[in-house]
Every structure is written in structure tokens, then in C-alpha cells.
Amino acid sequence: MSLFFEGAEKKLEVVVSETGPNLRHLGMDFWQALVASADADILSQVSNDYLDSYILSESSLFVWDNKLVMLTCGGTRLVDALLHFIQCIGVDVISFVSFQRKNEFIAALQPSTFAEDIALIRQHITGKAYRIGHLDSHHHYLFHSPKPYPKAQKEITCELLMYHISGDIADYLRSEAQEAAVIRQKLQLSTLFADFILDDHLFSPFGYSVNGIKDDKYFTIHISPQEQSAYVSIETNLDLAHYRVPVFANLLARLKPSSWDIIGFNLAHEEKEFHAHLCLGSCSITTSLGYNIHFSHYQQSCKEVLIPEFM
Amino acid sequence: MSLFFEGAEKKLEVVVSETGPNLRHLGMDFWQALVASADADILSQVSNDYLDSYILSESSLFVWDNKLVMLTCGGTRLVDALLHFIQCIGVDVISFVSFQRKNEFIAALQPSTFAEDIALIRQHITGKAYRIGHLDSHHHYLFHSPKPYPKAQKEITCELLMYHISGDIADYLRSEAQEAAVIRQKLQLSTLFADFILDDHLFSPFGYSVNGIKDDKYFTIHISPQEQSAYVSIETNLDLAHYRVPVFANLLARLKPSSWDIIGFNLAHEEKEFHAHLCLGSCSITTSLGYNIHFSHYQQSCKEVLIPEFM
Numbered sequence: 277m278s279l280f281f282e283g284a285e286k287k288l289e290v291v292v293s294e295t296g297p298n299l300r301h302l303g304m305d306f307w308q309a310l311v312a313s314a315d316a317d318i319l320s321q322v323s324n325d326y327l328d329s330y331i332l333s334e335s336s337l338f339v340w341d342n343k344l345v346m347l348t349c350g351g352t353r354l355v356d357a358l359l360h361f362i363q364c365i366g367v368d369v370i371s372f373v374s375f376q377r378k379n380e381f382i383a384a385l386q387p388s389t390f391a392e393d394i395a396l397i398r399q400h401i402t403g404k405a406y407r408i409g410h411l412d413s414h415h416h417y418l419f420h421s422p423k424p425y426p427k428a429q430k431e432i433t434c435e436l437l438m439y440h441i442s443g444d445i446a447d448y449l450r451s452e453a454q455e456a457a458v459i460r461q462k463l464q465l466s467t468l469f470a471d472f473i474l475d476d477h478l479f480s481p482f483g484y485s486v487n488g489i490k491d492d493k494y495f496t497i498h499i500s501p502q503e504q505s506a507y508v509s510i511e512t513n514l515d516l517a518h519y520r521v522p523v524f525a526n527l528l529a530r531l532k533p534s535s536w537d538i539i540g541f542n543l544a545h546e547e548k549e550f551h552a553h554l555c556l557g558s559c560s561i562t563t564s565l566g567y568n569i570h571f572s573h574y575q576q577s578c579k580e581v582l583i584p585e586f587m
Numbered sequence: 588m589s590l591f592f593e594g595a596e597k598k599l600e601v602v603v604s605e606t607g608p609n610l611r612h613l614g615m616d617f618w619q620a621l622v623a624s625a626d627a628d629i630l631s632q633v634s635n636d637y638l639d640s641y642i643l644s645e646s647s648l649f650v651w652d653n654k655l656v657m658l659t660c661g662g663t664r665l666v667d668a669l670l671h672f673i674q675c676i677g678v679d680v681i682s683f684v685s686f687q688r689k690n691e692f693i694a695a696l697q698p699s700t701f702a703e704d705i706a707l708i709r710q711h712i713t714g715k716a717y718r719i720g721h722l723d724s725h726h727h728y729l730f731h732s733p734k735p736y737p738k739a740q741k742e743i744t745c746e747l748l749m750y751h752i753s754g755d756i757a758d759y760l761r762s763e764a765q766e767a768a769v770i771r772q773k774l775q776l777s778t779l780f781a782d783f784i785l786d787d788h789l790f791s792p793f794g795y796s797v798n799g800i801k802d803d804k805y806f807t808i809h810i811s812p813q814e815q816s817a818y819v820s821i822e823t824n825l826d827l828a829h830y831r832v833p834v835f836a837n838l839l840a841r842l843k844p845s846s847w848d849i850i851g852f853n854l855a856h857e858e859k860e861f862h863a864h865l866c867l868g869s870c871s872i873t874t875s876l877g878y879n880i881h882f883s884h885y886q887q888s889c890k891e892v893l894i895p896e897f898m
Contacts, residue, residue: 386695389693389695405898406896412816557892558891561895575867579869582882584718585718585719587716
């Protein structure tokens with residue numbers, strides 16, 4: 277049986293009100309304890325005037341004055357980081373929480389289900405939760421707090437999740453002698469994200485994470501190339517609909533996934549530069565907070581010859 | 588949150604050698620204990636000169652003189668029925684075992700994983716195991732014992748698994764006042780399976796199982812129409828490639844699933860009468876025992892508008 281790693285991420289976003297603390301002043305010990313509560317570690321950190329970016333042993337953390345975005349993969353317990361945060365900061369200064377989970381490759385190996393996670397969150401914060409997508413296909417779970425907050429309708433986030441990558445770059449990512457600089461070059465990060473401060477990490481035996489920041493913008497890419505569960509995600513708060521490069525089409529062309537998902541918040545997303553595909557399902561909803569959530573699941577348009585995996 | 592029921596079945600097939608007992612002589616107490624060991628019950632039984640057919644609280648059991656086929660859905664532990672059978676009969680008179688699991692809608696709710704199941708089986712019987720299909724899409728797990736037995740290359744089985752049924756018949760199956768006779772008529776069972784002895788059961792609040800037998804042939808249909816996990820399976824040892832009616836195309840046209848799988852053993856399967864579809868992935872392998880296994884995953888060819896499921 278080939279190596280397995282659960283690349284699919286859980287994602288937490290928290291916004292604190294003006295009466296709350298400046299999150300960037302809470303100090304490294306605070307963030308180390310928060311990350312540890314999710315069963316992950318901080319590996320490195322870069323900062324600019326707007327935000328601090330952390331590479332974690334399982335994905336990434338971004339901290340602005342009044343907001344945090346945390347993604348963790350593997351068997352982490354991200355919900356525990358939220359509970360830890362609420363315990364330290366108090367629930368009253370929290371303006372907004374969203375908690376998401378993408379369906380995992382092997383859900384049975386996770387320490388909790390999304391339903392169990394939101395039962396814990398709802399002991400502190402009421403909120404709406406839904407699943408988008410069928411249980412037997414790619415699907416996405418989302419919880420958000422009920423109170424509208426002023427910026428909710430303007431903030432943009434988008435995610436591209438790619439499954440079963442193939443081709444030269446995929447082969448390189450699964451090879452034994454990789455270098456971070458070569459991965460950056462193969463993904464053309466300096467073209468796609470010119471002038472971003474980059475912080476990256478190569479895992480053993482493989483796996484690659486990179487955070488990039490520029491002003492108040494971030495992107496993060498996580499690569500788990502293991503054959504039977506190959507997964508690459510990118511997430512950013514850039515407005516890709518009005519960006520100078522078609523970032524998602526570019527990455528799809530390089531990484532050649534057999535299927536992929538796009539999840540967007542307030543993003544007018546664009547698929548016309550994607551390679552040949554079929555959109556199997558799509559959902560666009562406007563939440564009670566006034567922002568829009570979009571989910572689409574895509575599949576390459578050719579039939580795949582499946583290879584049995586011996587167990 | 589709408590009702591959830593795990594329709595996806597586990598399947599066990601065991602063949603005993605000429606030195607073993609006649610399975611049909613083992614008596615009702617034996618089969619009741621075997622079924623109970625998997626955490627299910629026998630609801631009814633019909634027989635002919637060749638085999639005994641049992642409707643279970645979770646799916647079905649068929650018993651011939653030297654063979655059993657057992658399917659169980661929900662949260663049953665079918666592997667425990669195999670361990671019970673080995674304990675009662677002894678491993679030496681077993682000529683052949685195959686144990687299969689279709690990926691479940693919510694794998695995390697299952698009492699065991701396939702990997703855990705085959706670790707238990709391998710304490711008694713060595714054998715090959717594989718997964719066909721990606722972990723994040725429809726996939727199928729199969730274990731089989733290593734010894735060839737004479738009839739392996741001739742026996743045919745085929746399964747059609749339908750997901751997210753829609754249309755008039757699906758609506759009826761989810762309605763409150765169903766009747767078994769009406770379901771039989773809507774599925775045209777008397778046309779598709781003329782001269783079969785039928786035994787069926789209507790579950791509450793919904794759900795329907797039917798077994799049919801004729802000579803040494805059987806078919807079994809299980810319907811779990813619950814909205815978010817709607818699933819209908821049919822399995823038979825009829826040679827559908829040389830049958831007078833295109834059974835699978837007929838059921839697909841009536842039940843209008845958004846996706847479906849076909850799993851065949853030694854079956855030249857035929858998809859030309861299916862409604863518009865895309866075959867997303869396919870695998871055909873010949874095992875070391877000389878028989879052929881085929882798996883194909885299909886999707887309707889139109890894009891689906893996904894409806895969020897509140898939690």
C-alpha cells in the first residue's frame with residue numbers, strides 16, 4: 277500500500293471586534309499554544325506591515341490586527357483551536373466565525389466529524405451550518421456565526437482544490453530529490469505572485485507548503501502528492517476575477533488534476549480558461565450575512581482508467 | 588437535517604467444498620445466529636429446489652447447497668458473520684471467500700474500516716485485497732481467497748448501484764403511503780423477472796427490499812430513498828448480457844439516478860442502452876483465480892444544481 281496523507285484541510289476564520297485585542301500583539305507564545313491545541317506546530321514565520329504568516333506542520337496560519345485565518349490538514353483538531361481561542365479571548369469580542377471542512381479522503385481516520393465539531397462550537401456560538409455537495413461526491417461543510425459584521429459583504433476568498441495531479445510536475449513532486457526553489461520555479465510563483473514575500477517548507481519524504489504575503493493579501497499552497505491521495509490546494513484573498521494572471525487556469529494546466537473544486541466567497545469566478553472539463557455540480561448561495569458562497573466540482577472530460585490499489 | 592440511512596452494502600460470498608456440509612441442511616437456527624452475528628435479523632424466507640432466500644432487516648441472504656451470498660447495509664458487521672461461519676464450519680472446507688465493501692456515504696459511522704475487516708479475515712484466510720476507484724470518488728473494496736476453485740471462471744454476478752434517484756418513482760418511494768405491490772408494479776418486476784418467486788418487505792418510514800429466485804438464479808433489489816443518501820442497488824447472478832430485457836437500462840430509465848456504478852464478475856457488460864451519461868472511470872482486471880472483475884463509475888452528463896443541506 278502506498279503512502280497516505282490526508283491533505284484535505286479544515287479552515288477557521290475569526291474576526292474580532294474593536295473592543296477586542298490586537299491579535300498581532302498577542303505574541304508568539306499565544307499562537308504556539310493555539311496551534312498546539314489543534315495538534316500542529318509552527319515551523320516558520322514571515323511578516324509585513326499588515327499581517328503575520330505562519331507555516332505549520334499541517335498547513336498555515338495568517339494573523340491580521342483583527343482577523344485570523346487558519347488551515348490545518350492531516351488528523352488535526354482545528355475545532356479545538358477555536359475553543360482555545362474563545363477560552364483565551366472571550367466570546368463577546370468575536371464579531372464573526374466561520375469554520376469549514378472539505379470532505380476528507382478517509383473520513384474514518386479523522387478524530388471528529390463536522391457534526392461533532394459544530395456541536396462543540398454551538399456550546400459557545402450559535403450559527404448556521406450546511407453541507408454543499410452529495411455525501412458520495414466532493415462536498416464541503418460550512419458553519420458561520422449569525423451576526424452580520426460590516427466588512428462581510430466585501431471580503432473575498434477563493435480556493436482551488438485539485439485531486440490526482442499528473443504529468444511532469446506531479447512526477448517531480450513525488451520524486452525523492454526535490455528542492456523548494458525548483459518547485460517555486462515549476463509553479464511559476466514569482467510570475468503568478470510578483471512582489472509577494474514567500475515562506476516555504478519542504479516536507480519529508482515529500483509534500484510542500486508555501487505562504488505568500490503582500491500588503492494585506494495572502495496566498496497559500498499546500499501539496500500532498502502521495503499517489504493514492506494526491507491533493508493540492510491554493511487559497512487566497514486576492515480578487516482573482518480582476519487579477520492580471522488567470523492563476524487557477526495556470527495551476528490547472530501545470531498540475532493536470534483529474535478532478536477539482538472551486539470554493540469562492542464573494543468571488544465572480546471564471547472557468548473559461550480551464551482545460552477541457554465537465555462541471556458535475558455547482559451551488560451558489562447568499563447567506564443571511566449578505567455574502568455569497570460558491571461551490572463547484574469539476575472533472576476532466578475524459579474517462580479515466582482506474583488502477584487497483586493493493587491492500 | 589433529513590433522515591439518513593446507509594444503503595451501501597457489504598457483500599460476502601462463501602463456497603464450501605464437497606467435504607463440507609450441505610448448507611441448506613444447517614437449519615434456521617444456524618442462519619439466524621449467523622445473521623445476528625452481523626447485527627441483523629431474518630424477516631422472511633422463500634425457497635425453491637435450488638436455494639433459500641432470506642430478506643434481512645439489512646438486505647439479503649441467499650443459500651445454495653454449497654454456497655452463500657450475503658449482503659448487509661447500514662451499520663452491520665458483515666465480517667463478523669464470516670468469522671462466525673468459519674468458527675462453526677471450520678476453515679478447511681471453505682473453497683472460496685470473497686468479501687466486498689462499497690464506499691459508504693458516511694464511512695465514519697461504520698463500526699470498522701475495510702482494512703480492519705481484512706486484518707480479521709487474514710487471521711484465518713490469506714488472500715488478495717484491493718481498492719478500485721479513487722478514495723474521493725466512488726470506490727469498491729474487494730478481498731478474495733487465493734485458492735482457485737473449479738467454477739470460479741464460469742460464475743457470473745453483476746451489480747448496479749444507483750445514487751440520488753429522481754423523478755416520479757423516486758418521489759413515490761419517498762412518500763408516506765407506499766405499498767409493496769405498487770413498487771413492484773412501478774419497477775415492472777413481473778416483466779423484468781417473469782416466473783421468479785418474489786419475497787419483499789416495506790420498511791418504515793420508507794425503504795424496500797425484494798428478493799427473487801428462479802431455479803438457481805436470484806436477484807435482489809434494495810431501496811434506501813432518503814433524500815440526502817438516496818441509494819438503490821440491484822444484484823443478480825443472471826447473465827444479463829444474454830438476457831431478453833436490458834434490466835439495468837430499464838431501471839436507470841425509471842429511477843433516474845445522477846450517478847451509478849456497475850460491478851461485474853465475468854460479465855460482458857453493455858451500456859449502449861443507458862441514458863445520456865459520462866463514464867468517469869473504469870477498471871477491468873483478471874484475478875489470479877482466472878475470473879474477471881469489472882468496475883465502472885457513471886455520472887449523468889448534465890450539470891447538477893446542488894442544494895445546501897442544513898445541519
